[in-house]
Amino acid sequence: MWIYDKKLEFPVKIKKRNPKLAKLIITQYGGPDGELGASLRYLSQRFATVTPQAKAALTDIGTEELAHLEMIGAIVQQLTANLSIEEIKASGFEPFYVEHGLGVFPSSAAGDPFTAAAFQSKGDPVTDLYEDMAAEQKARSTYEYLLDMIDDPDVAAPIKFLREREIVHFQRFGESLEYVRSYLSANHYF
Amino acid sequence: MNNTLYKLTQLDFYAVDLQLYLDTHPNDAKAIAEYNKTINDAQKLRSDYEQTNGPLTSKYLSPAEKFDWIDEPWTWEEQYN
Numbered sequence: 001m002w003i004y005d006k007k008l009e010f011p012v013k014i015k016k017r018n019p020k021l022a023k024l025i026i027t028q029y030g031g032p033d034g035e036l037g038a039s040l041r042y043l044s045q046r047f048a049t050v051t052p053q054a055k056a057a058l059t060d061i062g063t064e065e066l067a068h069l070e071m072i073g074a075i076v077q078q079l080t081a082n083l084s085i086e087e088i089k090a091s092g093f094e095p096f097y098v099e100h101g102l103g104v105f106p107s108s109a110a111g112d113p114f115t116a117a118a119f120q121s122k123g124d125p126v127t128d129l130y131e132d133m134a135a136e137q138k139a140r141s142t143y144e145y146l147l148d149m150i151d152d153p154d155v156a157a158p159i160k161f162l163r164e165r166e167i168v169h170f171q172r173f174g175e176s177l178e179y180v181r182s183y184l185s186a187n188h189y190f
Numbered sequence: 191m192n193n194t195l196y197k198l199t200q201l202d203f204y205a206v207d208l209q210l211y212l213d214t215h216p217n218d219a220k221a222i223a224e225y226n227k228t229i230n231d232a233q234k235l236r237s238d239y240e241q242t243n244g245p246l247t248s249k250y251l252s253p254a255e256k257f258d259w260i261d262e263p264w265t266w267e268e269q270y271n
């Protein structure tokens with residue numbers, strides 16, 4: 001089970017509205033390489049994994065991704081808080097606005113709604129961990145592309161934090177893969 | 191941002207990072223000691239913060255006159271951070 005901790009993993013405090021940027025950053029909320037997909041991927045895969053290390057890593061990283069989902073939601077909310085109709089029109093935010101108002105909806109930057117089709121849970125601990133390592137790299141790339149689009153240091157700070165976490169997660173999954181490999185070869189599983 | 195909350199956020203994050211490290215290095219005694227120390231320090235800060243600002247997690251004893259878990263601002267709001 002989970003218990004909610006009433007704070008963010010890293011503070012998000014944005015003074016300047018920027019709906020154009022919100023439309024891009026939303027992809028890390030519900031896009032193909034976003035935090036929701038990451039969390040569901042790891043929390044689903046853990047049921048089929050082996051070794052205490054891999055079980056713990058998938059559980060704890062899957063949990064941390066939920067904290068990242070929350071940070072992205074907070075960024076989007078603060079970038080769009082109290083926009084006027086004029087600001088919505090001037091920033092090209094109309095397509096999102098007519099579907100979701102100023103709500104936060106899990107979708108990609110291109111507007112595609114969240115789908116579990118972007119990840120796998122293959123029931124094979126080795127296959128799954130390879131996917132996870134690739135997923136962390138894809139998320140890192142996305143954060144780097146987003147940073148190319150961001151001028152506001154208030155927005156860049158949490159995005160940089162999230163980018164660094166992808167690197168740590170990649171490392172932990174790589175280590176988990178080693179445990180899983182030696183466990184499986186010791187048992188002549190394959 | 192409240193200074194105690196800021197420090198607690200830092201400590202709790204450090205604990206998250208150490209925990210991930212320990213998941214794949216479960217016999218690193220130095221890291222375990224650092225983890226335990228961090229958890230202890232964070233626990234103290236957390237109760238300090240909660241005494242004046244209300245609960246950070248549910249299952250927290252609430253004052254009789256008001257269930258202050260619901261108090262604003264919530265975490266995603268700019269004023270919270």
Ligand SMILES: [Fe+2]
Pocket residue numbers: 038065136139165166169
């Ligand atoms: Fe990650």
